[in-house]
Amino acid sequence: MINPLRKQKPVLDEAPAPEPRPAGATTRYAIEARGIKKSFKAGQMMVDVLKGIDLLIEPGEIVLVMGPSGSGKSTLLAAVSGLMKPDAGSVIALDTNIWRMSRRKIDRFRLANCGFIFQGFNLFPALTASQQVQIILKFMKLNGRDRKVAAESALNDVNLGHRMHNRPDRLSGGEKQRVAIARALAKKPKLIFADEPTSALDGENGNVVMTLLRKCAKEQGATVLCVTHDARLATFADRIITIEDGLITSTNADPALFAHHH
Ligand SMILES: Nc1ncnc2c1ncn2[C@@H]1O[C@H](COP(=O)(O)OP(=O)(O)O)[C@@H](O)[C@H]1O
Numbered sequence: 001m002i003n004p005l006r007k008q009k010p011v012l013d014e015a016p017a018p019e020p021r022p023a024g025a026t027t028r029y030a031i032e033a034r035g036i037k038k039s040f041k042a043g044q045m046m047v048d049v050l051k052g053i054d055l056l057i058e059p060g061e062i063v064l065v066m067g068p069s070g071s072g073k074s075t076l077l078a079a080v081s082g083l084m085k086p087d088a089g090s091v092i093a094l095d096t097n098i099w100r101m102s103r104r105k106i107d108r109f110r111l112a113n114c115g116f117i118f119q120g121f122n123l124f125p126a127l128t129a130s131q132q133v134q135i136i137l138k139f140m141k142l143n144g145r146d147r148k149v150a151a152e153s154a155l156n157d158v159n160l161g162h163r164m165h166n167r168p169d170r171l172s173g174g175e176k177q178r179v180a181i182a183r184a185l186a187k188k189p190k191l192i193f194a195d196e197p198t199s200a201l202d203g204e205n206g207n208v209v210m211t212l213l214r215k216c217a218k219e220q221g222a223t224v225l226c227v228t229h230d231a232r233l234a235t236f237a238d239r240i241i242t243i244e245d246g247l248i249t250s251t252n253a254d255p256a257l258f259a260h261h262h
């Protein structure tokens with residue numbers, strides 16, 4: 001149905017729609033997103049936030065999506081990771097056509113395969129650092145002993161071995177962010193989605209986090225999609241994709257382009 005609120009479509013929207021794919025599609029990419037569109041209603045207007053985005057990411061790649069605030073980075077991450085259904089387009093992640101699946105199956109797919117690192121830490125106030133990590137592993141049906149070992153190992157990886165039994169009110173902002181990262185990485189996810197993972201961190205802690213994400217990619221074969229406007233992260237990426245006003249402007253930007261900002 002034609003929505004009268006919709007503003008005039010840009011010419012780019014007239015590209016042919018991608019071929020429909022079955023739910024169990026195969027692709028050489030860890031993530032193959034095509035033709036992603038998303039609009040939000042803002043008062044009487046529809047605002048087109050993603051205007052037809054393709055995103056192809058190889059297994060083990062660490063890709064940074066960079067763009068100014070409001071360019072659609074978080075919306076793109078949500079659409080690609082199964083958190084928010086796009087209005088159009090397809091996402092094949094680990095050979096699974098995710099938006100063809102039921103909500104419940106998508107949730108299960110995310111639990112089994114995806115680690116999320118968000119801007120806010122979303123920690124439980126009453127739980128210690130170790131418990132914050134263990135709770136996810138419990139959802140994954142690990143037994144108590146394995147949970148404890150995996151949580152300790154993940155916290156050691158982010159240099160928080162000495163904070164294992166602290167609750168969030170006894171942790172600094174940087175420490176909280178590192179707990180959230182340990183929680184995301186403890187289950188050794190095949191796909192890691194990070195939204196401004198270093199926004200609460202100083203330079204040193206930012207480096208710890210990005211080094212860890214690189215390690216996940218290079219040693220465990222995880223695929224990392226990180227969206228940020230922090231130019232300091234550019235050097236950690238295999239590839240930089242730039243987004244502006246809901247459209248990709250480059251799929252292989254030169255990291256040096258970002259270096260002069262700092
Ligand atoms: N749930 C929503 N409802 C309405 N507008 C939204 C919603 N989410 C995002 N937007 C708008 O979409 C645009 C892009 O947002 P976002 O993807 O968060 O950008 P970025 O992460 O690059 O800063 C912004 O103008 C934002 O206000």
Ligand SMILES: [Mg+2]
Pocket residue numbers: 073074075195
């Ligand atoms: Mg954002």
